Amino acid sequence: MNQLPQIRYEATSRTFHLMNEKISYLMKVEELGKLIHLHFGQRVPHREDFDHLFIVKPHAMYSSVVEWNNAYSYEAIRQEFPDFGGSDTRVAAVKLRQENGSSMTDFRYQDHRIFAGKKTLPGLPASYVEEDAEAQTLEIDLFDELLGVTATLSYTIFRDQGAIARHVRLKNDGSQTLFVEKLASLSMDLADADYEWLQFSGSWGRERHIKERHLQQGSQSISSRRGNSSHNHNPSVVLKRVGTDERQGEVLATTFVYSGNFLMEAEVDTFDVTRLQVGIHPDGFCWQLAPGADFQAPEALLFFSADGLNGMSRECHSLLQTRVAKGYWRDRPRPILLNNWEATYFDFTEEKLLAIAKTAKDVGVELFVLDDGWFGERTNDRAGLGDWAANLARLPEGIAGLSEKVEALGLKFGLWFEPEMVNKDSELFRKHPDWIIATPQRPTSHYRHQYVLDYSRPEVVEAIHQQMAEIFRTSKIAYVKWDMNRSISEAFSAGLPSQQQGEVYHRYILGVYELYRRLTEEFPEILFESCSSGGGRFDAGILHYAPQGWTSDNSDAISRLKIQYGTSMIYPVSAIGAHVSIVPNHQVQRVTPLSTRSNVAMFGTFGYELDLNELTAEELTEVKQQISFVKAKRETLQQGRFYRLLSPFAGNHTAWMSVAADGNEAVIGYYQVLQEADAPLTWLRLQGLEPDSWYQLAGERYSGAELMQIGVSTTLPSDILPEERSDRDFASKLWVLKKV
Numbered sequence: 001m002n003q004l005p006q007i008r009y010e011a012t013s014r015t016f017h018l019m020n021e022k023i024s025y026l027m028k029v030e031e032l033g034k035l036i037h038l039h040f041g042q043r044v045p046h047r048e049d050f051d052h053l054f055i056v057k058p059h060a061m062y063s064s065v066v067e068w069n070n071a072y073s074y075e076a077i078r079q080e081f082p083d084f085g086g087s088d089t090r091v092a093a094v095k096l097r098q099e100n101g102s103s104m105t106d107f108r109y110q111d112h113r114i115f116a117g118k119k120t121l122p123g124l125p126a127s128y129v130e131e132d133a134e135a136q137t138l139e140i141d142l143f144d145e146l147l148g149v150t151a152t153l154s155y156t157i158f159r160d161q162g163a164i165a166r167h168v169r170l171k172n173d174g175s176q177t178l179f180v181e182k183l184a185s186l187s188m189d190l191a192d193a194d195y196e197w198l199q200f201s202g203s204w205g206r207e208r209h210i211k212e213r214h215l216q217q218g219s220q221s222i223s224s225r226r227g228n229s230s231h232n233h234n235p236s237v238v239l240k241r242v243g244t245d246e247r248q249g250e251v252l253a254t255t256f257v258y259s260g261n262f263l264m265e266a267e268v269d270t271f272d273v274t275r276l277q278v279g280i281h282p283d284g285f286c287w288q289l290a291p292g293a294d295f296q297a298p299e300a301l302l303f304f305s306a307d308g309l310n311g312m313s314r315e316c317h318s319l320l321q322t323r324v325a326k327g328y329w330r331d332r333p334r335p336i337l338l339n340n341w342e343a344t345y346f347d348f349t350e351e352k353l354l355a356i357a358k359t360a361k362d363v364g365v366e367l368f369v370l371d372d373g374w375f376g377e378r379t380n381d382r383a384g385l386g387d388w389a390a391n392l393a394r395l396p397e398g399i400a401g402l403s404e405k406v407e408a409l410g411l412k413f414g415l416w417f418e419p420e421m422v423n424k425d426s427e428l429f430r431k432h433p434d435w436i437i438a439t440p441q442r443p444t445s446h447y448r449h450q451y452v453l454d455y456s457r458p459e460v461v462e463a464i465h466q467q468m469a470e471i472f473r474t475s476k477i478a479y480v481k482w483d484m485n486r487s488i489s490e491a492f493s494a495g496l497p498s499q500q501q502g503e504v505y506h507r508y509i510l511g512v513y514e515l516y517r518r519l520t521e522e523f524p525e526i527l528f529e530s531c532s533s534g535g536g537r538f539d540a541g542i543l544h545y546a547p548q549g550w551t552s553d554n555s556d557a558i559s560r561l562k563i564q565y566g567t568s569m570i571y572p573v574s575a576i577g578a579h580v581s582i583v584p585n586h587q588v589q590r591v592t593p594l595s596t597r598s599n600v601a602m603f604g605t606f607g608y609e610l611d612l613n614e615l616t617a618e619e620l621t622e623v624k625q626q627i628s629f630v631k632a633k634r635e636t637l638q639q640g641r642f643y644r645l646l647s648p649f650a651g652n653h654t655a656w657m658s659v660a661a662d663g664n665e666a667v668i669g670y671y672q673v674l675q676e677a678d679a680p681l682t683w684l685r686l687q688g689l690e691p692d693s694w695y696q697l698a699g700e701r702y703s704g705a706e707l708m709q710i711g712v713s714t715t716l717p718s719d720i721l722p723e724e725r726s727d728r729d730f731a732s733k734l735w736v737l738k739k740v
């Protein structure tokens with residue numbers, strides 16, 4: 001058992017030290033009351049002061065805040081909550097527009113509290129503890145005397161992870177109405193800029209590809225202004241030291257527990273101090289803060305590891321899987337599902353669905369999921385969104401009848417929804433044309449003929465809640481796929497006054513969270529899987545309610561290597577929805593072996609998305625074997641420790657492995673893109689084993705040290721494939737390692 005986390009405050013030097021066995025976070029309050037960042041990284045021994053780390057070096061052209069002292073500029077100090085409009089001209093953490101037109105603030109230390117455990121964030125997803133002993137929290141109040149506004153900075157350090165959770169709350173105790181134009185959840189000035197910045201970017205079907213660059217003077221950022229966290233940039237950034245790789249080196253990471261517009265920025269100043277910030281994107285954001293009101297910014301998580309990227313990912317996975325995701329399914333092995341989307345698209349009858357479900361049951365599938373097309377007038381993508389009642393022409397006994405028939409076959413039943421959207425051709429829209437997000441007198445864009453419902457309005461959330469809850473109450477629903485297939489444009493709400501139009505994006509996502517909260521509390525045993533045209537809203541905020549997410553609409557096994565590899569940097573295997581689909585693949589037309597499709601998908605929440613009745617008897621036998629393998633190993637795969645071994649971004653081969661939580665077994669996946677003539681002999685060095693333990697692999701005994709330092713030959717036969725089939729394009733191998 002790890003020791004308790006500790007937060008120490010040294011009153012004489014006004015130093016805060018948050019520490020656990022792995023990390024230290026150091027701050028101090030300087031003479032004028034500004035909160036100074038001193039260190040975040042590997043644990044250092046405590047001492048009464050770290051004042052020697054606080055050096056203010058004078059620089060030309062820096063404006064001084066102290067009369068008669070030319071050297072004291074806020075631009076020369078490393079801050080935790082930099083103001084706008086003062087002597088620090090770098091990017092600010094906060095901007096508050098006042099009645100006189102100024103947005104300048106001057107926040108200074110006023111008070112602090114240290115307590116065991118962690119508070120919840122009203123209306124927002126966040127990391128949590130199950131017992132107070134798991135974490136300690138420090139709240140620091142910074143006060144702007146002129147405005148009467150308090151900014152409370154919250155820092156939680158966890159006992160078991162090298163992780164800090166941060167957020168900020170503003171409280172207006174002054175007499176004027178203010179407008180929050182920017183509020184970063186996290187701002188931190190790192191001592192230097194000697195970092196490689198990794199971001200996870202792409203597009204529909206190409207999510208979370210790793211892009212890398214060295215930090216440079218000036219600002220570098222990723223963001224979303226789309227209303228969803230987006231396919232384009234995942235709200236996560238990794239900063240690693242030069243030379244850090246998967247196995248070794250220092251690395252810090254941040255991920256945002258938020259699903260809407262975001263900005264993650266590193267501004268490197270002329271003297272190579274790096275200001276890292278995470279928050280709601282200030283574009284399109286302006287929050288009215290009346291006297292007496294408060295505003296809560298979402299949570300940002302910070303991670304550090306000295307054990308390379310895999311070490312960093314382990315800290316992320318552990319926290320996201322066990323203390324961000326929540327609910328009944330959090331620690332449970334996930335059901336093996338069959339989804340009908342790529343099998344039938346909109347073209348199905350109840351008979352056809354049941355025929356697929358029957359074969360699914362025969363091969364061992366546990367959950368049948370009916371995707372889009374079951375409701376309203378929805379026989380194509382032009383109609384029906386918003387009308388969440390079964391189309392009785394297609395499903396004569398409704399969802400209740402179909403779900404019972406599926407259960408009678410011995411399967412659980414799951415259903416697709418897209419609760420935030422509406423087609424103009426729907427009863428909902430005909431009744432409530434003003435319920436969509438649209439700017440008056442401007443053209444309103446659509447995507448896929450659909451419009452975004454205005455979730456900033458509680459009555460809209462309520463109406464959709466009623467429809468969904470009715471189905472959950474009257475049918476046998478074990479799983480819900482919650483989709484969101486377009487971004488927000490022309491953001492404006494008919495339900496808000498002019499001075500609050502800058503609140504639409506944030507209120508929208510608060511409405512989404514509210515619906516998720518209500519449904520997951522009322523129907524705690526339903527497994528929710530998030531989706532947004534694949535991975536367009538794959539973030540720690542949604543993960544709080546939906547412990548798994550559809551990673552990408554691209555189900556091609558070779559494309560998935562990059563997508564799942566990039567995703568795994570931050571997100572655990574238990575969150576990564578992955579299915580075996582038909583070939584030629586529908587997104588890229590590639591033909592890959594059935595074994596490879598399964599060997600990739602099993603490093604995710606495993607399922608099938610094809611018409612099993614179109615497979616040959618031989619293929620069905622293979623599917624059966626795959627399913628029984630996953631059933632036997634899914635605890636290791638989904639609840640184990642995941643290690644990346646070979647990167648698809650670096651070469652022709654990818655490899656990764658999951659080690660069971662108790663260390664007794666591991667499953668290793670090895671994948672080849674193209675077959676080469678007369679290929680070299682290669683060795684795969686494993687990770688996460690005990691150096692002094694002995695393991696059995698392909699009939700041979702090896703020490704953990706040998707497997708990790710020397711490696712295994714990739715010519716070893718696969719554990720579930722005949723050898724000759726690995727000698728081709730898109731081949732893969734799977735090995736099971738057992739401790740002896």
Ligand code: GLA
Nearest residue numbers: 341371372531532533534553
């Ligand atoms: C999105 C999802 C798919 C499928 C379709 C249905 O594209 O990502 O998995 O559910 O919608 O329309």
